[in-house]
Amino acid sequence: MVAKIKSGKSLIGALNYNENKVKQGKASLIAAVKYPKDKDALSFNDKLFRLTDLAAMNQRAKTNAVHISLNFPTGENLADEKLEEIVKDYLQGVGFETQPCLVYRHEDAGHPHCHIVTTNIKRDGGRINLHYLGQNESEKTRKAIEVKYGLLKADEQPKQKPNLKADIAAADYGKAESKRAMTNILGYVLRAYKFTSVPELNAVLGIFNMAADRGPQDSRMYAHGGLVYWILDNRGNKVGVPIKASTIYGKPTLTALEEKFKLNEQLRKPFKEGLIKILQEVLRSPQTRYGFQKALREKDIHCILRQNREGRIYGLTLIDQKNKVVFNGSDLDKAYSANAINDRLLPDPIGPLRAQQDLTISTDLNFGQTPAGDDLRDILFAPEREELAALNKFKKKKRKGLNL
Template sequence: MVAKISIGSSLYGALSYNGMKMNRDEGRVLGANKIILPADGHIDIARMVENFNLFMPKTGRTKKPVLHISLNPHPDDKLTEQQYEILAREYLDKLGFGEQPYIIYKHMDIDRHHIHIVTVNVNEQGKRLNQDFLFRRSKKITTELEEKYNLHKAQREKISPDTPIRKIDPSGDIKRQVANTVKMVGMRYKFQTIGEYNAILSLYNVKCDPADGKVNGREYHGLVYFATDDNGKTIATPFKASRLGKFASRTAIDGRFERAKDKIDVAPTKRKVADVIAHSTDNADFIAKLKEHNIDVVLRYTEEGRIYGVTFIDHNTMTVLNGSRLGKEFSANAINERFNNPANAPTDTPDVATPIVVPPIEPTPDDTGSNNQSQTGTAQDTQTSDGQQQSTVTQSVSDFGDYDLPIPGLDLFQQGQSFNPDEEEFRRRMQRKKKKGRRPKF
């Protein structure tokens, strides 16, 4: 059993969160202490706050008096509602909060049912309860309860080099899945830009956006992660990198960009992509043949259907490469002309009938677009030899950047931008064309 403790200042916020679950028929109240529960089961949040305030001083020095605790038994532990309540009450007694006012909720919003507890850590005299080694004591208590009631012991999920990366399962623990995906992608793949980073994350229905701004006069440069569905739409509240771990932070990811520069060899990927392009009849054939070589490709389209971004994900060399890094003939513009405008396609497409000499290639500017583009479109899954899921994602520029950030405080930040010379030039050309077509005003 895993216990998670959050200490905060908003009693109304904690009660509202659980009330929202009840309104969706995803939660119910199992019991309470010193809190009057209505006979009809209808929970009035304002009335609950008043009940709590009866046992709290009007003024006090404790700035964060609210504890929001979740108890998460192992999925294989099938417990009755009475057993859930017994666990919650015994846990609070051992933690020293048994005499405090509290409410116990059961959540059924995911397959693994679990308990939420809202209580306060100050007594009627305004004195704060003992919080020394709170998390250490909590861990000891959950271990004792596991042994007493013969529950499955909580085990930290171990990530090994051969652990498969899977798409986000909406019915599971989304935060943990996002964290594991980010950690494993960072451990295994090499990339040099946010665009390339997002390309590999998109295969597993995760998206990352920079968040830049100021808080209390201090500049902030962070990252925000999203869980999405196969169409790239956000399915859960986004997570700030700090909630996932240091490995997900802006500093950690920027460090991976720098280290990747000296480790990436584009030659193997370039040879395979050149061979596929030479023998592909159309866009779909190009994607299918790349998959046969264990390479995924992320294509980005304008509303008119023009390819304006292409990123290759080579699972053999574990590298993520924008098309322009392989060479001009692999850029988004070249790929678009090849498959969308065959008559204008270059005649010097690499011919694999003769040996290809690949000189050392210096990285060229990113052609994937702005860093905070949301990934939309369709995704097709395949299985690699090690059981890892892969997808080829096609995206539409029309939906990029359209999302809300419901995390408190995130409204202080603005999305970060990345400059892409190729795309900026393309957009300027398109704007000039539109201007030429306008009639003069008199």
């Protein structure tokens, strides 16, 4: 069993994530712990207000939403009743036994797992300390649960060897076990492509719906050189739970990658001039952004343009699919830097909407530098501010009979 704990600022976001999965037929509510009604009788507001009213007991706490996922190996299918017992023991082990929570069984991945939505604000306004909760109490508890219920032990699972064939498909969350899909993609990409930084690696991984993530620059993970891998959906959003680099076959950690960066710096040099000649040929005639990418694609060059909200290009990455090398435009020559290309390309006459659809655009290839306020979208929380503001008007009216 593997437990993942995420904290955030949006209880409604955490709840909406799970409720939307229920609407899609990909999840079901199996327990509503310490709620005044049976789970089947609860409305959306019943589920939300039980948590937000409790969170309101501490107005100073900015972080009051806790979203936990318990993940089990493929084939370890547990009945709802057994899963409820495991959740009860887990919450007691991490100090949440007195907290109300909602437990959802998910069927949207290649492995069995459940999600728990709760708050760390107690009835008296005190906070349950989340600092080091994951590596201390959670680790001890999950190991005890594995023994008590005879579960497969996460620490003893053999690391999956990658499929090194070139016919690797992009990750599709829910269709196959996440870790297996990631292992296969990484095994192929790390062997075949020559890249010299995490953003360049992500340019390639993005083609396979994956991303390497160092965390925000002010995070402990970033400071200690940590690295996790995510599966992305078709819009580039992170889905599911991240997998630590150290737990993947071959251990593609940041330290290991940095050694590969140095080697790749030399290995990609012979292909630099050839890529410059292709760019010169494509740019001999005036090009729109879409036309520029299309012309390169015809020569087996995958071009990623990163642009700001005003539409100005601030980053350019080129993936030579024939030679499996990755270059930023500025690494080739100043003439191919983002600013230079931005000034040379003509606007697309088909309008911004079509251009946005046709261009391969990323606003953040380095996931370790997410914009302030995004906070990795609180992982699973996806805040919905307008709805929250509306619901807060109701929350201000003190309601009775909720057995707080």
